[in-house]
Amino acid sequence: MMKLIFIASMLLALNGTALAQDQIERMTADKMQSFRADEVNWQPEAILPAGAESVVLVGDPTKAGVFIAWLKFPADYPIPAHTHPFTEVITVLKGKLGNGMGETFDKTNGEVLNVGDSFVLPAGHSHYVWTSDEETIVELIATGPWDITYIDPEDDPRNNP
Numbered sequence: 001m002m003k004l005i006f007i008a009s010m011l012l013a014l015n016g017t018a019l020a021q022d023q024i025e026r027m028t029a030d031k032m033q034s035f036r037a038d039e040v041n042w043q044p045e046a047i048l049p050a051g052a053e054s055v056v057l058v059g060d061p062t063k064a065g066v067f068i069a070w071l072k073f074p075a076d077y078p079i080p081a082h083t084h085p086f087t088e089v090i091t092v093l094k095g096k097l098g099n100g101m102g103e104t105f106d107k108t109n110g111e112v113l114n115v116g117d118s119f120v121l122p123a124g125h126s127h128y129v130w131t132s133d134e135e136t137i138v139e140l141i142a143t144g145p146w147d148i149t150y151i152d153p154e155d156d157p158r159n160n161p
Contacts, residue, residue: 025065027058035070037094037137042072047148049157051077061146073097073136080105080155081128084121086143091118095136101127103151126151 035057042053051074059067070093073079081103090097092113099119100110105128112132113119121127150156 025063027066027068029058033057037070037072040070045071047146047156047158048079049077049155052079059144061142061144063144065144067142067144067146069140069142071138071140073131073138075131075133075135077131077136078105079129081126081151082148082155083124083126083151084142084149085145085147086123088121088140088142089118090121091139091141092116093137093139095134096132097136097138098130098132099127100129101125105130 035055040055040057042055044050045052045054048054048071053072055070057068057070059065061067061069073095090099090113092115094115096115097113098107098110099113100106102109103126107130110128110130148156153159
């Protein structure tokens with residue numbers, strides 16, 4: 001009887017693992033593509049302050065699952081303190097990106113990342129970013145649906161059309 005209970009519990013555990021794996025949204029692509037910053041179709045990014053542009057390379061940031069996007073910021077561009085619902089990885093592709101942690105924008109308490117540098121931002125952690133005197137492009141790898149919650153709702157461009 002104990003052997004039967006053990007086998008049944010193992011089958012349930014394995015089945016549960018298989019079900020969990022089936023629920024993972026995997027990154028997919030239909031074809032090989034190359035991306036060049038001067039050739040992609042940049043669009044205004046509505047959830048960031050005016051001036052930011054984005055292009056989605058892989059996936060769909062409005063849906064559950066992994067996506068990769070590029071974000072382009074003008075020179076001297078700030079993004080006020082905010083949080084995201086899921087972990088993000090940011091890599092600087094062009095220019096410099098300042099990143100600070102906390103609920104108050106303060107460049108003196110942050111760091112500046114150069115081309116090739118990356119940072120991981122855990123879900124729900126307050127941070128803010130800024131650019132220096134040059135255009136900056138970053139690669140964002142995250143899990144959708146992508147969103148941003150500004151610490152001060154007045155900073156949210158969706159509240160101030």
